[in-house]
Structure formats: C-alpha cells, structure tokens
Amino acid sequence: MDNNWHTKEIGERIYARCQKLAKFSESSDKLTRVYLSKEHAQCNQQVARWMHEAGMSTWQDAVGNLCARYEGQTSGAPALLLGSHLDTVRNAGKYDGIAGVLTAIEVVGKLQQLDIRLPFAIEVVGFADEEGTRFGSTLLGSRGLTGQWQPQWLQLPDAEKITIAQALETFGLAPEKIAQATRSADDFIGYMEVHIEQGPQLECANLAAGVVSAINGAKRMQMSVTGQAGHAGTVPMNMRQDALVGASEIVLCIEQIAKEQQVVATVGQLQCLPDSVNVIPGQVQFSLDIRSSDDAHRDRVLAQIIERAREIAVHRSLEFSQHCFYQSDATECDSYLQKLLNDACEKIQGRSMTLSSGAGHDAMAIAKLCPVAMLFLRCAKGISHHPSEAVTANDLAIGWQVLYQSVQQFAADYSLHGASASY
Numbered sequence: 510m511d512n513n514w515h516t517k518e519i520g521e522r523i524y525a526r527c528q529k530l531a532k533f534s535e536s537s538d539k540l541t542r543v544y545l546s547k548e549h550a551q552c553n554q555q556v557a558r559w560m561h562e563a564g565m566s567t568w569q570d571a572v573g574n575l576c577a578r579y580e581g582q583t584s585g586a587p588a589l590l591l592g593s594h595l596d597t598v599r600n601a602g603k604y605d606g607i608a609g610v611l612t613a614i615e616v617v618g619k620l621q622q623l624d625i626r627l628p629f630a631i632e633v634v635g636f637a638d639e640e641g642t643r644f645g646s647t648l649l650g651s652r653g654l655t656g657q658w659q660p661q662w663l664q665l666p667d668a669e670k671i672t673i674a675q676a677l678e679t680f681g682l683a684p685e686k687i688a689q690a691t692r693s694a695d696d697f698i699g700y701m702e703v704h705i706e707q708g709p710q711l712e713c714a715n716l717a718a719g720v721v722s723a724i725n726g727a728k729r730m731q732m733s734v735t736g737q738a739g740h741a742g743t744v745p746m747n748m749r750q751d752a753l754v755g756a757s758e759i760v761l762c763i764e765q766i767a768k769e770q771q772v773v774a775t776v777g778q779l780q781c782l783p784d785s786v787n788v789i790p791g792q793v794q795f796s797l798d799i800r801s802s803d804d805a806h807r808d809r810v811l812a813q814i815i816e817r818a819r820e821i822a823v824h825r826s827l828e829f830s831q832h833c834f835y836q837s838d839a840t841e842c843d844s845y846l847q848k849l850l851n852d853a854c855e856k857i858q859g860r861s862m863t864l865s866s867g868a869g870h871d872a873m874a875i876a877k878l879c880p881v882a883m884l885f886l887r888c889a890k891g892i893s894h895h896p897s898e899a900v901t902a903n904d905l906a907i908g909w910q911v912l913y914q915s916v917q918q919f920a921a922d923y924s925l926h927g928a929s930a931s932y
C-alpha cells in the first residue's frame with residue numbers, strides 16, 4: 510500500500526482539480542454547469558486529459574457522458590465501472606459528483622504508475638446529467654448508458670425553449686443516435702461510486718467515509734384539506750371549518766409519525782386559499798415527500814399518515830384528499846461490494862459506518878445493469894447544492910484509499926473465484 514505522503518498528495522490533487530473544474534461555469538461568480546452547455550464540453554475535455562494521463566482511452570458517448578477505459582490483463586474483459594456525475598445544480602458546490610469522478614481517475618492513475626493490470630478492465634464515467642438542472646428530468650446521463658432513455662425526452666425544453674434534441678445537435682451529438690450510448694449488462698461486473706454524503710451523519714460520527722446500504726425510495730403526494738371559507742370577524746371559533754388549522758394538525762402528525770417510524774417526511778409546499786388576511790382559510794393544498802430505504806415500510810407509514818389525516822379531518826368537519834404524483838423505489842446496494850468498502854473503511858479509518866442515502870444518485874440507474882455500491886464522504890455540516898459545500902483534501906485522500914483498496918481486494922477475489930463467486 511501507498512505510504513502516507515503519496516496518499517496525501519493524491520487527496521490534494523483531487524481537491525485542486527475540484528477547484529479547477531469549478532471554473533467551467535456559465536457565470537464567473539457562481540458554479541453552474543448544466544447538461545449540453547459549452548461548459549459541459551470544456552469540462553469533458555479537461556477531465557478527458559486527466560483520464561489520458563492516468564493511462565486510459567477515452568470517448569464521449571451518444572448522450573454526452575465522458576467515458577474512459579483501462580484494459581485488464583486480457584483486452585476486452587468485462588469492466589468494473591467507477592464514476593459519478595460532472596454536471597451541477599445552479600449556484601452549486603464544487604464536490605457533488607465531481608469528487609467521485611476524480612477519485613476514480615486517481616485509482617486508475619495509481620494502477621498505471623505501479624504497472625498493475627487487473628483480471629478485469631476498469632472504466633471510469635463522468636455522467637453528463639444527474640441533477641436535471643437544465644431540462645427538469647434527472648439521471649439523463651446514466652439512463653442513457655443503461656438504455657432507459659425515453660424517446661419523448663428529446664422534446665423536453667429548457668427555460669429558453671431549446672429542446673434536448675436541439676441542444677444535442679449544438680453540442681455535436683446526433684439525437685437519432687441516442688441509443689448508441691446503451692451498454693450491455695455483460696460489459697460490467699459492478700459499479701462503485703464515491704460521492705459526498707450531502708447530509709450530517711458522517712460528521713456527527715467523526716468519520717471521513719461511510720458505506721451506503723441503499724438509496725432511499727421516495728413518494729411525493731399532493732394533499733388537500735377543504736373546509737369552509739368565512740369572515741374572520743363574524744364566524745365564532747367553535748363554528749369554524751378552518752382548513753389551515755386542520756392542515757397544521759396533519760403536518761405536526763406527519764412529523765411525529767416520521768420520527769416514531771424512522772422515515773424522513775417533509776411538507777415543503779403549502780398553499781392556503783383564498784390566502785387573505787381577513788378570511789378563514791377554506792382550502793389548503795400541501796405536498797408530502799416521504800423516503801425510506803425500505804419501500805414496504807415507507808408505504809405502511811404513508812398509509813398510517815393518511816389514516817390519521819382522515820381522522821383529523823373528520824374530527825374538524827373537513828374533507829381530506831390525497832394523490833401520489835411521483836414514486837421511485839429504493840435501490841439496494843450489493844452486499845459483496847458493500848463488504849469490500851466496509852473492510853477497507855475499517856482498515857483505513859479504524860471503523861466503518863453504514864448509512865442509507867436520502868438523495869438520488871446515478872447508481873439508481875446503473876443498478877439496472879449490474880451490482881452497485883456507494884462510498885459517502887463527509888462534507889462540512891452536511892451542506893450540499895450550495896457554494897459553501899466543503900470537503901477536505903484529507904477526507905478525499907481517505908476516500909481514494911478506501912476505493913483503491915476495495916478495487917484491489919475485488920481483483921484478488923475475482924482471480925480466485927471469478928465474478929459469480931464474488932456475489
């Protein structure tokens with residue numbers, strides 16, 4: 510294994526490269542790099558240079574993902590896929606996604622430096638669009654690679670009414686060739702992604718890195734409480750059907766049930782009608798976002814919330830209705846790949862920690878092709894999708910060490926047992 514000095518150098522290089530990529534932005538004072546933009550092309554070119562230096566061949570696929578390959582002991586062998594995304598939200602931090610791509614490149618760089626070829630190839634991918642910032646639909650890059658791209662997405666417009674099809678052409682890609690980005694399940698033996706946690710748990714546990722057990726599934730509901738609007742001065746308190754007071758009780762009940770049942774549930778939008786200072790609210794519409802690593806548990810808790818909401822409404826002579834407008838299922842991380850990461854974490858930082866991911870990631874799409882795993886890195890105060898997102902060079906070095914060691918162990922197991930015995 511590497512001595513500390515070299516590991517430190519690698520962490521510092523990943524950190525410095527994150528700063529450098531932050532310059533590829535549509536405005537000079539904020540980091541915003543969206544799908545199929547000029548900055549996306551510039552970023553791909555820069556990262557491709559680093560991939561070349563690490564001994565990889567590179568190409569840009571039909572949806573704009575930047576791909577690279579480091580051959581194994583025999584050329585054309587199936588690959589372990591490493592990577593994350595290179596796009597950002599508006600006014601973003603410098604590490605979300607990017608740190609994972611750069612860490613993967615350093616793993617290959619070290620193999621090249623030591624002249625090591627593994628029993629499988631390594632491919633590194635910088636996904637073109639994970640955040641959905643420009644066209645409102647997330648995971649476009651990874652869904653292109655896994656063949657889940659929907660033809661109607663080509664007509665999705667951005668804020669300037671430029672469609673994905675038009676943007677692809679401006680970028681130098683052909684909309685009719687999107688399907689060429691699709692890779693086969695036979696191409697890959699697994700996918701490992703390093704990503705910042707975007708939450709506070711690792712910092713609380715005083716750990717640089719932790720292993721993701723599952724990416725939470727989510728359901729988003731629209732809920733409505735209807736009562737009777739009335740004059741704020743003339744209707745006595747005991748004769749009111751105040752929709753907002755009922756909705757408030759439901760919101761508090763959602764918080765209580767979520768805490769008891771260990772899911773996360775958020776009411777993020779609430780609209781009060783008629784929204785007037787001297788009128789008793791007649792109707793309230795609000796959203797509910799509920800997430801868990803266990804879909805069945807999430808659905809049971811949601812059913813409990815709906816039942817309680819109905820009881821509250823009946824008690825207050827209100828009407829309650831709800832419907833689901835978005836659903837994604839949880840993605841389990843592969844137990845063998847998790848073990849590799851956990852063992853490496855224990856070796857490098859003394860102990861490991863398993864946590865579920867509250868946010869969505871490219872690994873959700875890649876799980877359709879092959880087993881996936883994720884390593885989370887501590888970020889200051891759990892802040893992400895914000896310019897104050899911060900990761901230390903030291904933690905990046907630990908993340909690199911964990912990934913490098915896991916890849917080495919995977920190779921050792923693979924040599925002994927082949928891919929099937931590993932899982």
Ligand SMILES: [Zn+2]
Pocket residue numbers: 594605606639704
């Ligand atoms: Zn991300």
